[in-house]
Amino acid sequence: xxxxxxxxxxxxxxxxxxxxxxISYFIxxxxxxxxxxxxxxxxxxxxxxxxxxxxxxxxxxxxAYFDQRLKVTSFVTKIGxxxxxxxxxxxxxxxxxxxxxxxxxxxxxxxxxxxxERIPDGIRAKLEMHKEEV
Numbered sequence: 001x002x003x004x005x006x007x008x009x010x011x012x013x014x015x016x017x018x019x020x021x022x023i024s025y026f027i028x029x030x031x032x033x034x035x036x037x038x039x040x041x042x043x044x045x046x047x048x049x050x051x052x053x054x055x056x057x058x059x060x061x062x063x064a065y066f067d068q069r070l071k072v073t074s075f076v077t078k079i080g081x082x083x084x085x086x087x088x089x090x091x092x093x094x095x096x097x098x099x100x101x102x103x104x105x106x107x108x109x110x111x112x113x114x115x116x117e118r119i120p121d122g123i124r125a126k127l128e129m130h131k132e133e134v
Contacts, residue, residue: 058102
């Protein structure tokens with residue numbers, strides 16, 4: 001089961017060439033991840049933050065433009081002891097055309113001890129529900 005959000009491209013997210021700047025895609029993926037983490041039941045407040053990002057990648061296939069609606073689909077591709085990987089697809093919300101694909105590595109992390117921790121069983125079970133084979 002994948003998680004989905006829709007974003008509307010703002011003018012400020014475009015560049016001098018008139019299409020979405022490559023950095024904006026990473027902002028869309030971050031927004032999608034935060035909403036996905038909330039759905040998993042993770043606290044998304046500074047004092048309760050438990051996830052640290054260790055990698056982020058994005059491949060661009062088509063251009064996106066101002067005022068376009070994009071659907072960002074997120075799903076889990078791998079679960080380890082303390083880490084997991086999230087896959088992302090960005091498509092045109094109307095046509096379904098693939099715009100970009102990305103992934104991000106995340107670690108369950110204790111900020112007070114500055115060490116990774118085993119993913120709690122309840123969170124692991126929820127991650128498993130969102131797992132897709134790639």
